[in-house]
Amino acid sequence: MSDSSTMFTLVFSDTLSTAPHLAQRLGDYSTCLVRPSHSYPFHLPPQEIKIDEILYSSERTAVYSGRCANGLELVLKFTNIKDMSAEAGAYDAFENLQGTKTEKAKILNKLAEAHRTGLFPLDFAERNVVVKDDDYRLIDLGRAERHDPPCRWTYDFTAHVEDDDVKSTDPSVQCGSIKSWAEDMRFWDHGKLILSRTILLPKSDKLPPQHIVDCLSTAIGLSSDHDYIMTDRKQIGAKYLTIVWEQMTKHGMLLEDVQKRRQYFTYLAHKEWHDERNEIFVPLPGMNFTSRKPQWLAHDSKSSFDSEATQ
Numbered sequence: 001m002s003d004s005s006t007m008f009t010l011v012f013s014d015t016l017s018t019a020p021h022l023a024q025r026l027g028d029y030s031t032c033l034v035r036p037s038h039s040y041p042f043h044l045p046p047q048e049i050k051i052d053e054i055l056y057s058s059e060r061t062a063v064y065s066g067r068c069a070n071g072l073e074l075v076l077k078f079t080n081i082k083d084m085s086a087e088a089g090a091y092d093a094f095e096n097l098q099g100t101k102t103e104k105a106k107i108l109n110k111l112a113e114a115h116r117t118g119l120f121p122l123d124f125a126e127r128n129v130v131v132k133d134d135d136y137r138l139i140d141l142g143r144a145e146r147h148d149p150p151c152r153w154t155y156d157f158t159a160h161v162e163d164d165d166v167k168s169t170d171p172s173v174q175c176g177s178i179k180s181w182a183e184d185m186r187f188w189d190h191g192k193l194i195l196s197r198t199i200l201l202p203k204s205d206k207l208p209p210q211h212i213v214d215c216l217s218t219a220i221g222l223s224s225d226h227d228y229i230m231t232d233r234k235q236i237g238a239k240y241l242t243i244v245w246e247q248m249t250k251h252g253m254l255l256e257d258v259q260k261r262r263q264y265f266t267y268l269a270h271k272e273w274h275d276e277r278n279e280i281f282v283p284l285p286g287m288n289f290t291s292r293k294p295q296w297l298a299h300d301s302k303s304s305f306d307s308e309a310t311q
Helices: 081-093 101-116 176-184 230-249 255-276 295-299
Strands: 008-012 031-034 048-057 062-068 073-078 119-121 129-132 135-138 144-146 192-195 199-202
Touching (some): 048 073, 073 230, 101 176
Parallel strands (some): 008 048
Antiparallel strands (some): 008 031, 062 073, 119 144, 129 135
C-alpha cells in the first residue's frame, strides 16, 4: 500500500476545459495521488495542489497551472519519459526557430511539401532549414525514408496563421508526424497569446494579435521590492498589451514607434497595477519614469499619456 505521507494530491478544478487532456487518463481523476521520483531531489513537501488552468495541451503533453495551500503557484507538466526526451530534442533542434507564427507556417509548409512528394525527413532540425529573401528551404534530405503510406496532409499553414487550434478529425491534418512537429513549434496557440515566450494570456479584442505581440517582448516584473508570482505577471502583461493596442488602434501609433517606446508603456502597466492595490511602485533604476518624462512624450501631441507622466 502507498504511504500517503509521500504522496501529492492533485485536485483538478471542475472549471477546466472539457476538451480531452492527459491528466484525464489517470485512474483516479479528478483527485489524483502522485509521488515524485526517487531518482531526483524534490524540495516541495507532499501536500494538496489545486489545478485550475490548462496552459497547454496536445496529444502527448499537457501543462497545467496549480496553487498550493500557502498560495505558491506551480506549473506542472504531464508526459512520459519517451515523449519528454523527444520534446526536449525537438526544442533543442528548433531553438532558433521559435519565431513568429508566419515564419513557422512557411517552414512547416516546406515540411509538408517534402511529405507529399513521398519523403519522410529523419533529420528535421534548425540546422537543416535555410532562408534567403524570406524563402525557406529544407536541406540535407539524404537522411530520409519513403513516406509509406502516402502523406494525406493538405492543411496550408500560411493560410491558417490565425487558427487557435485544429481538430484531430480534420481530414486535412492526417499526418501524425507533421502535426507533432507543428505542436512542438507551438504553431497552434489554443486560444492563448504568448508574451515574451513565458506569459500566456487569453486572446481578447482588447489585445493585439500574436504577430504584433511577437514584436513587443518586454520585461515583466520590474519592481525592486516586490516578488511577482505568475498571476501578477499575467495581469501586468495584459495591461501592457492593452496600453500598446490602444495606442495603435485609437491614436494611430505605428508599430515601429510602439517598439521604441515599449519601455515607457511597460512602466505604465506596472504603475497602474500597483496603484490599483494602493501600493507604491519602486521601479528598477533603468525603468524609472517617476520623475522624468520621455523626450518623445513632450513632442507628441497625439499621446494620451501626457497627464499621467507628470503625476
